Amino acid sequence: MAIIDSIAALEATVGKPPPAIGLKVIDHVDATAQRWLASSPLMFAGVGNAPDIAITLVGGARGFACSDGVTLAIPLDHFDAPHLLQAGAGFGSLFLLPGIGETLRINGTVASIDGMARIAVSECYVHCAKALIRSDFWKAEPTDERPGDAAAFAAAKPADGAGDDRSRRPRRRQPQGRPCRAGWQQATATR
Numbered sequence: 001m002a003i004i005d006s007i008a009a010l011e012a013t014v015g016k017p018p019p020a021i022g023l024k025v026i027d028h029v030d031a032t033a034q035r036w037l038a039s040s041p042l043m044f045a046g047v048g049n050a051p052d053i054a055i056t057l058v059g060g061a062r063g064f065a066c067s068d069g070v071t072l073a074i075p076l077d078h079f080d081a082p083h084l085l086q087a088g089a090g091f092g093s094l095f096l097l098p099g100i101g102e103t104l105r106i107n108g109t110v111a112s113i114d115g116m117a118r119i120a121v122s123e124c125y126v127h128c129a130k131a132l133i134r135s136d137f138w139k140a141e142p143t144d145e146r147p148g149d150a151a152a153f154a155a156a157k158p159a160d161g162a163g164d165d166r167s168r169r170p171r172r173r174q175p176q177g178r179p180c181r182a183g184w185q186q187a188t189a190t191r
Contacts, residue, residue, distance in 0.1 A: 024125045024126065025123050025124070025125045026123075026124050026125065027121065027122060027123065027124070028069050028070055028121055028124060029067035029068075029069050029070075029072065029106065029121055029124050030069075030124065032126070033067070033104055033106070033124050033126075034066075034067060036095060036097065036104040036126075037063065037065050037066055037067060037072075037095065037104070038062065038063045038066075039062050039063070039097055040062060040063075040064075040065065040095040040096060040097055040104065041059055041060065041061065041062050041064070041096075041098070042057070042058070042059045042095070042096045043057075043058040043059065043065060043074070043093050043094065043095045043096070044056075044057060044058070044093065044094045044096075045057075045058055045079070045091065045092065045093045045094075046090075046091070046092040046093075047084045047085055047086075047089055047090070047091055047092075047110070048084065048086075048089050048090060049089055049090050053090070054081070054084045056079055056080050056081040056082075056084055057080045058074060058078050058079050058080065058093075059078060060075070060078045064078050065078075065095070067106075067121065069121075070120070070121055071111065071118050071119065071120060071121065072093070072106050072108065072118070072119040072121055073116045073117070073118055073119075074116065074117045074119075075115070075116055075117075076113065076115055076116065076117055079117070082113075082117070085110050085113050085117050086110060086113075087110055087111065087112055087113060088109060088110060089109070089110045090107075090108075090109060090110075091107065091108050091109060091110050091119045092105070092107045093105065093106045093107070093119075094127070098138075099138055100129075101128075101129025101132045101133055101138070102126050102127060102128060102129045103126070103127045103129075103132070104124075104125075104126055104127070105123070105124070105125050105126075105127050106119070106121055106123070106124050107121075107122055107123040107124075108120045108121045108122045108123070109122065
């Protein structure tokens, strides 16, 4: 079996995507994406530039992230790992809505970090539901293989703490759950 190590090799194997796929990508956050942001309580974010790219989880009350169309704004205290954000770094996000298969993708560059992460938007689009449908993600039920309580879970982790970066990051308060609008209005009023 041949190894697929490039876009050209992938396209040679499965074919090129139809041209219409490129038409769904826009360079701003439109009204549809604004409504999605207002309803989403969870985002996955990839941050950095090759080869140092990391992923963090971001969440809060619905509407924790907002946009003025060209900038995506997210309160820093909603990031699990805000220390990953660096001005000028690449940023890719995936917003989920509970029970909905499609996802919202917003990509760009970290423009500034001042209590809010501000992302200069370069791409925005709704991503199809294929992966969530194939995984039955929203239908998933816990298995009997999971630890029954916190002590069992802690006992099941590797003894050397491999993969656990909690020791390297400072303890932080839990997010206050304030909606992004208040933070956005405060931050833009001081510009």
